[in-house]
Each structure stands twice: as structure tokens, then as C-alpha cells.
Amino acid sequence: MAKKETKQKILDAAELLFAEQGFSDTSLRQITGDAGVNLASVNYHFGSKKDLIKAVMDRYLATFMPASDTALLHLLAQPSVTLHQVFNCFVAPLMQLANIHGQGPAIFLQLLGRGYIDNQGFLRWFIVNHYGQVLNNFTQAIKKAAPGLSSSDVFWRLHFTLGTVVFTMASSEALRDIAKTDFNENIDVEGLVRKMIPYLASGVGAKPIE
Amino acid sequence: MAKKETKQKILDAAELLFAEQGFSDTSLRQITGDAGVNLASVNYHFGSKKDLIKAVMDRYLATFMPASDTALLHLLAQPSVTLHQVFNCFVAPLMQLANIHGQGPAIFLQLLGRGYIDNQGFLRWFIVNHYGQVLNNFTQAIKKAAPGLSSSDVFWRLHFTLGTVVFTMASSEALRDIAKTDFNENIDVEGLVRKMIPYLASGVGAKPIE
DNA sequence: GTCTATAATGGGATAGAC
DNA sequence: GTCTATCCCATTATAGAC
Numbered sequence: 001m002a003k004k005e006t007k008q009k010i011l012d013a014a015e016l017l018f019a020e021q022g023f024s025d026t027s028l029r030q031i032t033g034d035a036g037v038n039l040a041s042v043n044y045h046f047g048s049k050k051d052l053i054k055a056v057m058d059r060y061l062a063t064f065m066p067a068s069d070t071a072l073l074h075l076l077a078q079p080s081v082t083l084h085q086v087f088n089c090f091v092a093p094l095m096q097l098a099n100i101h102g103q104g105p106a107i108f109l110q111l112l113g114r115g116y117i118d119n120q121g122f123l124r125w126f127i128v129n130h131y132g133q134v135l136n137n138f139t140q141a142i143k144k145a146a147p148g149l150s151s152s153d154v155f156w157r158l159h160f161t162l163g164t165v166v167f168t169m170a171s172s173e174a175l176r177d178i179a180k181t182d183f184n185e186n187i188d189v190e191g192l193v194r195k196m197i198p199y200l201a202s203g204v205g206a207k208p209i210e
Numbered sequence: 211m212a213k214k215e216t217k218q219k220i221l222d223a224a225e226l227l228f229a230e231q232g233f234s235d236t237s238l239r240q241i242t243g244d245a246g247v248n249l250a251s252v253n254y255h256f257g258s259k260k261d262l263i264k265a266v267m268d269r270y271l272a273t274f275m276p277a278s279d280t281a282l283l284h285l286l287a288q289p290s291v292t293l294h295q296v297f298n299c300f301v302a303p304l305m306q307l308a309n310i311h312g313q314g315p316a317i318f319l320q321l322l323g324r325g326y327i328d329n330q331g332f333l334r335w336f337i338v339n340h341y342g343q344v345l346n347n348f349t350q351a352i353k354k355a356a357p358g359l360s361s362s363d364v365f366w367r368l369h370f371t372l373g374t375v376v377f378t379m380a381s382s383e384a385l386r387d388i389a390k391t392d393f394n395e396n397i398d399v400e401g402l403v404r405k406m407i408p409y410l411a412s413g414v415g416a417k418p419i420e
Numbered sequence: 421g422t423c424t425a426t427a428a429t430g431g432g433a434t435a436g437a438c
Numbered sequence: 439g440t441c442t443a444t445c446c447c448a449t450t451a452t453a454g455a456c
Contacts, residue, residue, distance in 0.1 A: 006439080022328060024234040027431060038441055043433060045439090117327065117380050118232060124384075152393040156402075159385055160409050163377025164370045170327050174334070175369055183362040192366075194419060199370050202416030203409040216421080237449065248423055253451060255421095423456075431448075438441075 007045050009035040012101065015056045019110035023053055023118050057115060057123065060097055060108040065131040067093035072137040081145040083201035089141070091197075095190055106172055106189045113166030146205050157204045164200060168192070217255050219245040222311065225266045229320035233263055233328050267325060267333065270307055270318040275341040277303035282347040291355040293411040299351070301407075305400055316382055316399045323376030356415050367414045374410060378402070 013035035017026040028049060032039045046052040071089035075081055097104035115123030128135070135158075142154050149157070168175065172192060179185045187195070223245035227236040238259060242249045256262040281299035285291055307314035325333030338345070345368075352364050359367070378385065382402060389395045397405070 022232075022234070024232070025328075028433090029431080038439095039432095040434075040441070041439080049432065113327070113377070117323070117377070118235075152389060152395055155389065155393070156385075156405055157409060159378055159381070160374045160406060163374045164413075165373075167323070167327070167373025167377045168369055171369070175366075179362065179365065183365070185362055195366055196370060198416040198419055199367060199413040203374075203413030206408040206412030209404060209408060238451090239449080248421095249450095250423070250452080251421080259450070421456105423454100425453090425455100427450105427452075429449080429451100432446090434445080435443090436441100437443105438439105 006035075006037050006041055009037055010042060010045065010052070011056055011059060014052055015059075015101065015107050015111065016103075018053065018056060018114060019107045022114050053115075054126065057111055057126070059100060060104070060111065061127070061131060063100065064093050064097060064108060065134050067096060069134045069137060072134070072141050076137065076141055076144065081141060083142070083145045083205050084197060086138070086141045086145050087197045087200055091190075091193060094193065103189075105193075106169055109166055109169030110172075113170040116162070116166060142204065149204075149208065153208050161200050161204060164196060164203075168196065216245075216247050216251055219247055220252060220255065220262070221266055221269060224262055225269075225311065225317050225321065226313075228263065228266060228324060229317045232324050233259075263325075264336065267321055267336070269310060270314070270321065271337070271341060273310065274303050274307060274318065275344050277306060279344045279347060282344070282351050286347065286351055286354065291351060293352070293355045293415050294407060296348070296351045296355050297407045297410055301400075301403060304403065313399075315403075316379055319376055319379035320382075323380040326372070326376060352414065359414075359418065363418050371410050371414060374406065374413075378406065 010031060014026070014031045017030055017034065028042050029039060031052075032042060042049070042052060046055055068090050071093065072086075075085055075089055094105045094108070097108050101107060112123075139154055139158065142158070143149065143151075146154075169189075169192075172189065176187055176192070179187055220241060224236070224241045227240055227244065238252050239249060241262075242252060252259070252262055256265055278300050281303065282296075285295055285299055304315045304318070307318050311317060322333075349364055349368065352368070353359065353361075356364075379399075379402075382399065386397055386402070389397055
């Protein structure tokens with residue numbers, strides 16, 4: 001029982017620090033210090049720092065990916081589809097991550113961005129190998145909503161979209177602070193995600209260069 | 211004379227490693243090893259690792275920013291403006307960075323993304339304080355091209371755009387490899403930038419949620 | 421300006437008592 | 439399962455001979 005508690009405390013502290021500072025800039029001493037547990041417990045429970053990173057990521061991926069996949073499959077069964085509907089498939093699964101942690105949605109997207117950029121792409125490998133089918137369904141849905149796009153266009157625009165989302169979320173705290181100061185605008189993560197959707201849908205649906 | 215050579219060799223080696231691996235994951239030993247110079251020379255010439263990072267960034271910013279500003283000011287003097295024109299202001303200044311290094315355009319954007327995400331925002335501070343006027347003119351141009359957008363919308367969409375660009379460039383090598391394998395598509399950095407512009411222009415110009 | 425050698429620090433991981 | 443103590447390694451930075 002104390003075992004489970006310690007594991008949870010480590011995961012909770014680690015995800016916050018990883019999201020804020022990145023993986024390399026976060027030490028096990030910081031994590032265990034914040035979590036109030038012993039330094040050696042990370043290696044006891046997770047084996048290594050790298051395995052801890054994977055565990056932190058998978059806690060989110062394991063709930064986010066299946067939920068998104070269900071929504072995408074449901075949408076693909078419809079006779080016609082819009083890009084807004086495609087992107088909306090991810091909103092509820094994302095918001096549902098608040099059950100894992102109050103700031104779960106923001107943390108997850110930050111971690112996703114870190115993992116994609118930081119390391120030698122080991123996270124990209126992990127996602128493609130474990131959740132590749134979700135990406136396929138996402139691509140299918142985009143093609144159905146925007147039949148004029150070539151496969152190559154869809155590929156590129158998916159990555160443009162990923163960039164928009166993860167980069168914005170990685171700096172979301174600072175950006176929301178600025179928005180509050182400069183525009184007197186209080187916006188939460190869900191509001192920010194909804195603000196992105198028209199941008200993403202319009203970008204993905206743009207007429208490509210010939 | 212040997213002084214200048216060493217400084218250059220360090221900068222050339224450092225920017226490649228920083229762009230590929232990030233700042234924290236690149237050691238001075240790697241840099242001096244690749245550059246073929248002595249370990250201690252970094253501190254002699256630059257003072258510290260942090261100052262080296264700033265020097266690497268500023269070599270690019272010092273040519274990119276004024277050139278972009280000139281193009282933006284020229285555009286702002288026109289009677290009417292489109293979003294495509296606004297984004298095109300950055301293409302020539304970006305491509306011109308090939309004079310600094312063959313892969314200069316890609317390296318610069320990768321560094322920009324790293325600096326924006328990696329550290330405690332010191333790069334954001336640096337850019338805003340040294341090149342804030344360019345950002346202002348960029349904002350002005352967007353507002354002129356898309357008068358329906360509120361200041362807040364412009365603010366957010368600028369950051370969405372920045373995210374798209376730097377994230378794509380940070381993973382551009384891997385993505386271009388995939389495009390070659392899966393779609394038999396040979397694309398260089400300039401081609402990729404031009405592929406992004408319709409996406410960005412359409413995203414920025416999208417009708418915002420009310 | 422350049423080099424060797426080394427200081428000073430902080431990192432991940434582990435052995436072994438409890 | 440947990441803790442202390444420690445090992446071993448890599449890092450940045452610097453002192454001092456050349």
C-alpha cells in the first residue's frame with residue numbers, strides 16, 4: 001500500500017517537473033525531493049530515469065489514445081465529416097485527463113512536445129509503435145473531411161498541427177499570463193484549445209500550392 | 211588570426227549540436243571535440259556555456275531580424291496587404307542565412323524552437339528586448355491584412371504560427387526522410403517553408419470563434 | 421592564445437543495513 | 439519497501455605552465 005503511494009507521489013512530482021523543465025534538466029533529486037520520498041525509491045520502483053519518463057508518458061497516453069480512437073471511429077462511420085469535427089474528437093479525451101491530475105490536459109501536451117523534441121525521438125518511436133492505429137484513423141478522418149488533399153499534404157499538415165498544439169501548450173503558462181496582463185483575458189486550457197481549433201481547421205483545409 | 215578561426219570553429223560546431231540535441235544535452239566536450247579545439251578555449255573566448263548559446267543565437271538573429279524588419283516596413287507602406295505577403299517577408303531573410311552556414315535556415319529555426327522551449331525563457335527575454343520592434347511591425351502587418359481580428363486573436367495566432375514553424379523545423383530532418391520514403395518526395399528547407407505558408411496564412415486568417 | 425591538469429559540483433545508480 | 443551512504447561518472451569552469 002505504501003508502495004502504491006510512493007509510486008504515485010513520484011509520478012505526480014515527476015510529470016510537473018518534466019513538463020516545466022524538460023527531461024534532461026530535471027534530476028531525480030529534484031523529483032524525489034518534491035515528492036517527499038527517498039532518492040533510491042525511483043530506481044527501486046521504476047528501474048531507471050528513462051523508464052520513469054516512459055511511465056509518466058504512458059499514464060496519459062493509455063487513457064488519451066483509446067478515447068480519441070473511439071471518437072474518431074464514431075466520426076468515420078458518419079456519411080460526411082468536417083475538419084472541425086475531426087479536431088473536436090480530441091477535445092473530450094484531452095479534458096478527461098484532468099482526472100489524472102488537475103492540470104492533466106496541459107501537462108500531457110507539454111510532455112508530448114518535450115518528448116517529441118528533446119530526446120533522440122524515442123518517444124516518437126514509442127507512440128508510433130503503440131498507438132499507430134490512432135494516427136491512421138486520424139489521417140483517414142482528415143482525408144474524408146478534405147478530399148482535395150494529397151496524402152503528402154495530409155502528412156505535412158498533421159505535423160504542422162502537432163507543432164501548433166504542443167508548442168503553444170509548452171509555453172501556455174507564460175502566454176496565458178501575457179494574455180491576462182495585456183488583454184485582460186482570463187483563459188483556461190480548454191478555452192485555449194477551443195481557440196486553436198478554427199486556426200487548425202482552417203490551416204489544414206487550406207488550398208495547397210500546386 | 212588563429213583567434214578568429216577558433217571562435218568560428220566553435221560557433222560552427224556548437225550550432226549544429228545545439229540544433230540537433232538541444233542546449234542541455236550538448237556538452238562543451240562534444241563541441242570542442244567536433245571543432246577540433248581545446249576544451250578550455252570556450253571559456254576563454256566566450257566566458258561560459260550560456261554566453262556561447264547567446265553568441266550562437268545572435269549570429270543568426272543579427273542578420274535575420276533587420277532583414278525581416280526592412281521587408282515588413284516596405285510592405286506596411288503599401289496601400290493594401292495580404293497575409294501571404296506578410297509571411298513572405300520572412301522567406302528571403304531566412305534563406306539568406308545560408309550564407310552563414312549551408313544549413314543555416316534550418317539550423318536557425320531549430321535553435322529558435324530550442325531556445326523558446328528549453329531554458330527558463332531567457333531566449334524569449336533576449337528576443338523581446340533586442341528585437342521587439344520587429345515583432346511590433348509583424349503584428350501591425352497582420353492587423354492590416356486581417357482587420358477583422360482582435361489584438362488578442364493576433365497575439366494568439368502569432369504564437370500558433372511560431373509553434374508550427376519551429377516545431378516542424380526542429381523535426382524537419384526526420385520528417386523529410388519520411389516524406390522521401392513514403393511519398394517519394396524530395397523536399398528542401400525552402401520547399402518546406404513554402405509548403406507551410408498556405409497553412410499559416412489560412413490559419414491566421416480564419417474566422418475566430420465569437 | 422593555447423594547452424594540461426585539476427578543482428568543484430551534480431548527476432544516476434547501487435550496496436547493504438534496517 | 440525504505441533509508442543512508444557511497445560509488446562512479448560526466449559536467450562546467452579555472453589555475454597556471456608554455
